[in-house]
Amino acid sequence: MSATSGPGTSLEGGPLDAVARAAAVDAVGGLPPERRKARFTVKRVLVVTVLVLLTVVFIYPFVWLVSASFKPRGEVFDNKLVPETFTLDNYVQVWQEAPMALWLFNTVLVTVLAAVTVTLSSALVAWGFSYFRFRGRNALFGLVLATMMLPGAVTMIPTFLIWNALGQVGTLTPLWAGNLFGSAFYIFLLRQFFLGLPRDAFEAATIDGANNWQLFWRIALPLTRPAIVVTLLFEFQAAWTDLMRPLIYLRDSSTFTVPRGLKALVDQYGFGGEWHWEIIVTASVITTVPMIVLFFLGQRHFIEGIATTGSKG
Incomplete structure (x- = not known):
């Protein structure tokens, strides 16, 4: 200067x-x-x-x-966003024609169990791969990621035979219990976040007497909240909209989830039935709104988790 x-x-x-x-x-x-x-x-x-x-x-x-x-049957496909004849009868009729309350309950039950189990199990595996140092860790992690290359059709029949041997075909168990073993995609996502955590914090907690479970539950999980929310939202959406597994495992309408119930409505009132499309679109609105509400409730953590995924590790 x-x-x-x-x-x-x-x-x-x-x-x-x-x-x-x-x-x-x-x-x-x-x-x-x-x-x-x-x-x-x-x-x-x-x-x-x-x-x-x-x-x-x-x-x-x-x-x-x-x-x-909100339109009568004759005006459903008129492509007008403002209905000429506004009616609420469709929302009354859909609850009378189909057990929507039961289907929604089954879907919420399956979705919550699937999201919680896959998040916890994947987080445990990801924590093990990120925190512990052992021989063959990278090779084992690569093997976990390699399972993502397997198409779902390859394991569909063996998985069905397993659940059939256990006597669970026709129940809701096959729709969520497989998540107890984690997901390779979520393991990779959460591991990236765990790798970005300061190791000094865990060493200090270990000196204070914390065991491995306390390190995971009290330190690692709270610090990776955005990633946990992302995993929950991803799996919630996947389980809520899943149709393939309900088609394979569910037999009775009392166990139907919403996607399987909508398929039944399409068969009954759509292409294969009476052409009551107003019932189908109304049921679709009822099942779509919860996902929109859920995203808005968790959008801050969701966006934060997606934005910081690439910067971890």
Whole structure:
């Protein structure tokens, strides 16, 4: 830094120096500040326009679905977002034509059990791979990741034979009990977060007398809350919308989940039946709204978990 200053000069870092640097940037860019500001405004307008268009594309199907649920049968496919004949009869009729309450209860039960079990089991395995040092750890972890390459169709029949031998076909158990053994994708996701935790915190807790379970439950899990929420939301959505396994294992309508129940409604009132599409779209709205509410409740942790996944480890 210069010790002297004269007319038209300023100490480095002073106001005149900042003005001079800003003027130099403008001179290099070849545009006056007004033009640069106008270009920035145009670019921002274009970005906002594209985002609005994409938003409309994504939300239009759901808006159409909600609108169709308030229309009589003859107007369901008129493609008008504002119903000409507004009616609530569809929401009354769908509860009369199908055991929606029972299906929703079965779905909530299966979804909660599936989400909780896969989150805890995957977190335990991920914690073991991230915290403990043992021979063959990387090879074993690679083997776990390799299971992600197996298509679901490859294990579908062996898995069915196992549950059939256990006498669980026709019950809700096969829809969630497999999650007790974790998921390779969630193990990888959670391991990345565990690797980013400061090891000094665990060493200090060990000196204070904490055992391995206390390290996991009281330190590791609370510090990886965003990843835990992401895992819960992912599995909640997957279990809530799962149709394949209910089609394979469920036989009686009293054990149907919502996706399996919607398939039954389509068979009864849709292509294979009486063409009462207003009942089907109404049932679809009822089953979609809980997922939207759940996402809004957990969106802060969800976005934080997704945004920081790549920076861990």
